[in-house]
Amino acid sequence: MNFRIQTKLLVYILSTSLFIYILAFGYLGYNDHNLAINEAKHLTDTYSEKYANYIMMNLNGDMDVARTLVQSFTNYEWVYENNLQEQYYQILKTVLQNNPQFHNAALNFELSAINKNYKNPYGRLRYILYKANGIINERTDTLEILGDNVGSAYYDMKINPREDMSEPYMFSPSGTEEDLVLVSSLSIPIMKGEKYVGLLQFDVNLERFNEMINQLKPYPGSFGFLVSNKGRFVAIPEEKYLNKSIDSLSPEDNINFKIIENIQKGKSFSYTMIDSTKTRNYISFSPISIGKEDARWSLGTSVPLDIMIEKADKNLLFSAIVAIMGFLILTLVIWSISRGISRPLIFTSKIIEDLAKGKISLHQKMEITSNDEISDIRSSVNSLIDGLDNNLKFALQIGKGNLEFEFKPLSNEDLLGKALIDMRLSLKQADIEEIKRKEEDEKLNWATKGAARFAELMTQYTDNLEEFSYAIISNLVKYMDANQAGLFIINDSQKNNVTIDLAASYAYDRRKFLEKKINPGVGLVGRCINEAETIYMTDFPDDYLNITSGLGGAAPRSLILVPIIFNQQVFGVIEMASIHNLEEYQKSFVERIGESIASTISNVKINQQTARLLEESKIQSEELVAQEEEMRQNMEEMKATQEELEQKASDAKSILNAINSVALVAEFNMQGKLIDINKDFLILLDKSKEEMLGKFQGSFASVHDEETEEFRKFWNDLRKGKVKKTIQNIEVNGNDIWLSEAYTPIIDKNGVAYKVLNFSVDITTARIGE
Incomplete structure (x- = not known):
């Protein structure tokens, strides 16, 4: 009988285990093989996307520099009215000095924009700064005064204003062939509202991306390459392909996989191709979006497919070896276990069956009459019966709430006994945690009340x-x-x-x-x-x-x-x-x-600083008016005082710039209508300048009425030259915003207020904290 039980254990368990091993390891090996290949492709895609994002950050950083400059050039009318055009050279020169990736800079203005007497729709003034032998040179040209150059890149930007990154081209700063570098023109139009008034251009050095591309090697034999919108190589390890079209090198791949079309659509895509050496390669493309118009470039990564499969094949072989060794070990273990448990199983099966049914009684304990394996099994079963009986008594006492009932587990490995002890500890800990929770609630309530009390005081x-x-x-x-x-x-x-x-x-x-x-x-x-x-x-x-x-x-x-x-x-x-x-x-x-x-x-x-700056601005403004009157009366003293006036004008401008940097600034006429507003104020209100001009003061207030007696008194005081301060609650896109405001009348030489400056500070955070 013992022999039959042992045989059945061996035959049934081993045959089942063998069948499961074959299915499991075969399935897992196949899946691991495919998974390794897919992970390799995913790693390649990840590398490509990572480097694409880094290159996109660099190019968009160049675009941000140019875009910031364009904002500073929108005050061109004031610059030309005050003959301060030299400032534009200084600004562009500073940018070229601080940005070595820029070779040249060109600032174009339509003549009709800077000269009110010029009525033709064509003709432009161009400022050029270029680097030659380490020196930045300047040049000014007047172009197209006889008519637009239809078909030129400038004309295309004029009729279709947009941020643009041109196709790469070769450029020599010195004019010699040995200094040729690959560059691309970055262009941003200068707009007056919806009207085109000029164009800012930089020639950007693209060779800096070669070092990045050379680092893109997720696997041995792999390499990266940067492609422009129309499929030209911008960076690639083999320099002979620079500025050549990807279509001219692999026209079939371009047709089959629509490479250039997908690049221009800004898609991430990949494919497998066979190169001229009959090597299969996995090609992954990640898009690069440049500027607000999303000019599309792409970063490609090429990895030999054999390198990917090599690792997957090694994993498959290793899995097969592990499976065979595991089955041999399992066979030995099953044989040993079946032999050891077959005999005592016969004599103790009835007792274990009763215990399995939940029948626990000390009368089930068996008599031990020998020192063989059977006695050990019976002793273990007797200990199990004693342990289960103790566990039952302990559980009953815990259920009655007696958490101090004495109980000892059968051994250090008695999981059930330990679980019962842990349950008692958990119940005790729950009581302690409840006390602590109440204390923490009291502390939190004290802090909350205190915060509310001090918020009201503030x-x-x-x-x-x-x-x-x-x-x-x-x-x-x-x-x-x-x-x-x-x-x-x-x-x-x-x-x-x-x-x-x-x-x-x-x-x-x-x-x-x-x-x-x-x-x-x-x-x-x-x-x-x-x-x-x-x-x-x-x-x-x-x-x-x-x-x-x-x-x-x-x-x-x-x-x-x-x-x-x-x-x-x-x-x-x-x-x-x-x-x-x-x-x-x-x-x-x-x-x-x-x-x-x-x-x-x-x-x-x-608030104190703003009031002080306003007072200083007012005093300096009055001083400038007095000095200008003095210059008009005595022309012979103009040269002697000119330098002092220019310095004071610069100080006044610095003060206004300082105020602009710490406050929201707007200007009103003496009827209370908005005539100018700075950029930070527009961002806060989420409005364009055209939408705001002409609106009455207080238009965004939660409660406002231009016809009230309070509004008339407010503006009558301003017309009398009085400075007014107020805190205003406005509503923007459904959100409440609190502003601390100061309104200062600007007085002309006759002592009459002709406009009002409004300086505001956003105190919403402090209000919300209250």
């Missing part, structure tokens, strides 16, 4: 920094149950004498009117500002705080200094002393409040 003192500082610091002391605190703010109004001033202090339920100035880097306050990190101390002498903190009074048990930071800029320090040790959530709360304080201080300083 909206009440936006115009008075001193009262704002006292309100914040006094409420912080009370909310934190501290005994004293101070708010230090960096005073950088004098660039050569920066100090850290005590803006407000509060101690022992009273406001302290203290004056204290600390030099940068001195004491704990200076250290906190320099490190931009929180300082927390509990171990220091009783008189240490009186000496170094600047607060005075009795020595507390703990001291915390928190830098107030907004947009990575430190504005000051909160210094607070307490008789209690602070927990982490309390420290985090003070740091969070510090961020909000810094944001409010930043807005106050911006």
